[in-house]
Amino acid sequence: MDKRLSTPKEGREKVIPKERKCPECKGVVKPGRTELAYELAGVKITVKNVCASVCSKCGQSFISGRVAEDVNRLVNRITEDINSFVRTQPQVSEGSKEVAIAV
């Protein structure tokens, strides 16, 4: 599976290019923002304006491991807070919990 194209332009393997290629469509991936949607314990959480690399061709977004970790931590904390809040609010109807965070 390691088919490397030996075109003249690809001859600088040690240099990490500033513009990465999209694994989906080989389009140019540029810094941008994305939106991440989670659904945990029946609560929908949308995190907006997450730093990401976005493909300029197909629109696919990629986030780094560090960003993913940060967002996961945020979402987990929010889920806990929401759930403990919901426990004090017996009237809150099921299936209507939704949170949107824009940073």
Ligand SMILES: [Zn+2]
């Ligand atoms: Zn793409």
